[in-house]
Amino acid sequence: MATDPWKSIDAQPVERLDDLFRSDPERLHHFCWTLGGITFDWSKTHLSQPLLDRFVELSIRQKFDEAREAFFAGGEVNPTEGRSADHPAERGSGNPEAVQLAAVRRLRMRAVIDAIEAGAFGDISGVLHIGIGGSVLGPELLVDALCTRTSALKLRFLSNIDPNAFDRAIEDLDPATTLIVAASKTFTTAETLSNLSAALEWLSRGGVDDPYGRLIAVTAAPQAALDAGVDESRILQFSEGVGGRYSLWSAVSVSPALALGWDSFEELLEGAAEMDRHFRYSAPAENVPLIAAFADLLYTQKLGARTRAVIPYDERLRLLVPYLQQLEMESNGKSVTAAGEPVGRPTAPVVWGGVGTDAQHAVFQLLHQGTALIPVEFLAVIRDDSALPDHHRQLLLNAFAQGAALMRGQRSDDPHRNYEGNRPSSTILLDRLDARSLGALLAFYEHRTFASAVLLGINPFDQFGVELGKAIARDLAEGDGDDDLDPSTRALMERAAL
Numbered sequence: 270m271a272t273d274p275w276k277s278i279d280a281q282p283v284e285r286l287d288d289l290f291r292s293d294p295e296r297l298h299h300f301c302w303t304l305g306g307i308t309f310d311w312s313k314t315h316l317s318q319p320l321l322d323r324f325v326e327l328s329i330r331q332k333f334d335e336a337r338e339a340f341f342a343g344g345e346v347n348p349t350e351g352r353s354a355d356h357p358a359e360r361g362s363g364n365p366e367a368v369q370l371a372a373v374r375r376l377r378m379r380a381v382i383d384a385i386e387a388g389a390f391g392d393i394s395g396v397l398h399i400g401i402g403g404s405v406l407g408p409e410l411l412v413d414a415l416c417t418r419t420s421a422l423k424l425r426f427l428s429n430i431d432p433n434a435f436d437r438a439i440e441d442l443d444p445a446t447t448l449i450v451a452a453s454k455t456f457t458t459a460e461t462l463s464n465l466s467a468a469l470e471w472l473s474r475g476g477v478d479d480p481y482g483r484l485i486a487v488t489a490a491p492q493a494a495l496d497a498g499v500d501e502s503r504i505l506q507f508s509e510g511v512g513g514r515y516s517l518w519s520a521v522s523v524s525p526a527l528a529l530g531w532d533s534f535e536e537l538l539e540g541a542a543e544m545d546r547h548f549r550y551s552a553p554a555e556n557v558p559l560i561a562a563f564a565d566l567l568y569t570q571k572l573g574a575r576t577r578a579v580i581p582y583d584e585r586l587r588l589l590v591p592y593l594q595q596l597e598m599e600s601n602g603k604s605v606t607a608a609g610e611p612v613g614r615p616t617a618p619v620v621w622g623g624v625g626t627d628a629q630h631a632v633f634q635l636l637h638q639g640t641a642l643i644p645v646e647f648l649a650v651i652r653d654d655s656a657l658p659d660h661h662r663q664l665l666l667n668a669f670a671q672g673a674a675l676m677r678g679q680r681s682d683d684p685h686r687n688y689e690g691n692r693p694s695s696t697i698l699l700d701r702l703d704a705r706s707l708g709a710l711l712a713f714y715e716h717r718t719f720a721s722a723v724l725l726g727i728n729p730f731d732q733f734g735v736e737l738g739k740a741i742a743r744d745l746a747e748g749d750g751d752d753d754l755d756p757s758t759r760a761l762m763e764r765a766a767l
């Protein structure tokens with residue numbers, strides 16, 4: 270019988286980072302890659318050539334090649350929901366039928382954008398994009414990362430049911446000239462529907478005679494949008510096979526496409542398609558998303574890491590962390606395999622982070638001297654067109670210094686001043702931040718998440734864990750379910766007079 274590949278990974282010694290560099294003068298060449306203007310430096314992780322070989326064996330055992338091919342070919346890679354995962358088709362990769370359908374729908378999205386720009390929705394000075402989870406995190410990231418301060422259109426995002434969120438989102442919008450975009454894959458999400466109806470009332474109160482005429486709905490469930498009163502001509506549809514957290518490539522990004530311009534949106538898709546080709550056709554030992562997944566599993570499975578820190582040294586990428594939290598934790602935060610068996614090992618780590626240099630002055634103490642092993646991912650952008658080039662230089666120097674310090678450490682006889690070093694980090698260095706590079710970067714993260722799921726044998730495309738809390742909230746809102754309520758929750762309800 271073939272040996273269990275996890276056992277051979279467990280049996281493989283892990284060398285110190287400085288020893289890895291010493292024993293392999295070509296380490297940088299072996300563990301650092303540049304793809305489409307992005308450098309992925311994994312040399313400061315504990316991956317070694319023998320470990321890489323063991324992980325490649327694991328990928329063979331887990332039938333990674335077949336799973337990847339099924340994914341791109343439109344196979345049923347989401348068995349618990351009986352679906353394919355069609356997000357690559359949104360950027361022209363994979364299953365030809367899905368690619369064609371996505372292209373037709375993209376034409377319609379473009380036509381609606383052209384109509385808005387031609388004034389068919391009246392004068393528009395702002396867009397209120399309503400959605401939650403995958404229906405807002407990606408679009409908001411795109412706008413925050415790519416929109417220059419001079420963009421003519423005011424874009425505001427509203428997700429939370431908190432009334433304070435509503436007030437803040439409309440604060441500087443004019444109801445008479447605001448377009449509402451309601452994005453919801455299911456068009457049943459309570460927060461989105463409540464916020465939508467509040468927004469339509471706000472338009473009415475602001476003197477708009479036909480608020481529904483100022484609404485675009487984006488959904489995979491057009492009938493639900495029709496039932497909610499949206500006119501068919503104002504519905505942009507995307508495929509059921511596109512999961513919410515993978516949907517920013519679809520019409521869910523109609524608001525960013527409006528703000529950034531169509532050419533930028535297409536560049537975003539092209540950047541992602543380039544990463545798709547790399548992921549689909551590269552051999553395991555050169556496949557960057559797959560190797561990143563190997564390193565992730567090295568830390569979670571063998572070395573006991575429970576979290577991973579993501580620290581962009583670029584304010585424009587500050588929303589990457591919440592975006593990745595949904596992508597990675599909703600996808601791979603599972604306890605059973607795709608076949609429903611206990612997975613028997615840790616799955617997704619907690620992803621957390623913040624921007625550099627701010628985070629250095631707040632949480633990095635623990636990264637340098639705390640007791641937890643936390644792999645850190647640094648992101649930075651080389652090109653900067655700001656008016657403060659020296660600030661940018663300082664920013665990059667700080668990013669690089671932190672990675673160096675984590676790895677090198679510093680011996681001191683004073684235990685309080687001793688840095689053990691040997692702490693891992695990866696660095697993603699973008700030549701420039703634009704729609705194309707951001708598309709490639711986000712596709713890299715998607716594929717890395719998928720690769721981890723395949724290696725662990727889990728289904729990354731369902732999310733049943735989010736349902737129970739929603740159901741209890743619904744029951745409580747309807748006055749049902751009180752009998753099943755635990756004493757603590759009952760007391761909280763009473764205290765809040767609910």
Ligand SMILES: O=P(O)(O)OC[C@H]1O[C@](O)(CO)[C@@H](O)[C@@H]1O
Pocket residue numbers: 401402403404452453454455456457458461513514599732735
């Ligand atoms: O787009 P919808 O259907 O409104 O769902 C929003 C989000 O809610 C979730 O279903 C989680 O509750 C996410 O998976 C999804 O991105």
